[in-house]
Amino acid sequence: MPAAVETEELTKRYPKVEALRGVSLRIEQGEIFALLGPNGAGKTTWISIVCGLTRASSGHARVLEHDVARAPLDARRQLGLVPQEINFDPFFTPREVLRFQLGYYGLPPDEARIDEVLFALTLADKADVNARELSGGMKRRLLIAKALVHRPRVVFLDEPTAGVDVTLRRELWAYVRTLRAGGTTIVLTTHYLEEAEELADRVAVIDHGRLISLDRPSALLASHGRRQVLFTLGAPIDRALPEKLAALGVTVDASGTQLTCPLRASDLSTVLAEVAALPAPIVDMRTEQPSLEQVFLTLTGGRA
């Protein structure tokens, strides 16, 4: 089966920055693929090149085997894009905008399809108001509707849930899964790592224009995630940690009241006994499960 999206050694140089420094990625059909990375990492640049909005400095990009530089129209026919920046035309209503969108993709008018998409994005009651009167989250949902109405085979969602409320975000996740069940490939970027963990089959982390990690979320968690226990003490400990605790990898912060202890399955009782034996009382204790957020911070050196 041909890849949904494939890039080879994609680079993009702007006069002042190198936004992409050779990114090769292969996204399979029917995947939900998350692209993560700190601000300025190059995520939007990568998507823009694949969607034909930006030209690569070198390298190749293909959408379902259509080269975006050599057969741009064939490539673009396959895709839908939710751009990161909200845009809207104050002249038209959501319904009109979706009609135009169908037309741009060479499709005949289809009111049933438009209603279906408006309903799926909870915009049905705003279908005929001027786009100017939509709230920020509604405008973003209209962007999503626009990217989906022509049933593209590959959908790019550049921060689709920024500014969308919690309930709708969950509904949107469910809708993304429905789309995937119907065979659509989804590529999304997000700064909500929970979103990637929840949705994505595979996650790529980009930093400074380079791919630094690519795997299934569970594999990333297994290789980079840590379970740890955090203790807060009622008084600072003013001397060095007992040897036994230090051997377990426990660290203490500058204030002397926060202990962080990496956890392997077997040694919880030892840790508890040793910490309890400290002169200062334990006032709080919590365990931290491995999360994509932790992995992300480790991989990118702490910049979220």
Place this chain on the structure above:
Amino acid sequence: MNPIGRRTLLKKEIHRFLRVPGQTLAQPVVTTSLYFLVFGFALGGSVREIDGVSYIRFIVPGLIMLAIIQNAFLNTSSSMFMMKVQGTVVDLLVAPLGTADLLIAFITAAVCRGLLVGSIVWLVAAVFTGFSIAHLGWVLVFATLVGITFGLFGLALAIWSDKFEQLNLIPTFVITPLTFLGGVFYSVSMLPKPWSTLTLANPILYMVEGLRYGLLGTAGSPPLVGLIVTGGFAIAAFALTWWMLATGYKLRS
């Protein structure tokens, strides 16, 4: 080629100017009617006739040309510039619309608006000067060709402009002066020597004279010369905008 896409964009562009008729249709009609009153009736008394035509009839083709130029130009330039500012131009850039699709849709809409406003101006004027047209064919040729040319220039200017000031630069400092000096209100033969020769270098003169020939049957320059000049400009404008859209100049970074 994407005929449905092209037709959709055309429809959208036409909707856009029809939705604010006060601004796009009524305003130019009021302006040209005022010119007509001030120059035709109030001041026209001192100039009875030019080349055997009453002054009031003489200025009608110029006023129509003024309306076509301004409206065709404004339609593409404001639409494209607004799309760039709003970010909605992305919708067109990621859609499977080719260079020809985009050009045909934008320019047809510009020509429609130019011809629509031009016709309204003609109707207003005809009430005072009569409904006869000498050569309808030439009228249509010049009106359409000028609409295409200025629609293309408007599109090119909007693609090039990063700021609103830049968008206003060409209309204010080039197009408006050239139109007013292009024989709308006077005949070149009325100017003293250096000025009459200079005016002959103004391309808009030939467009106005071409339309004048079509409407009145007489003009200061033969229609064929006008056709060559206008056609040349149309081709230049076409080449420029085609190149811009095909290469993604300022649109695809």
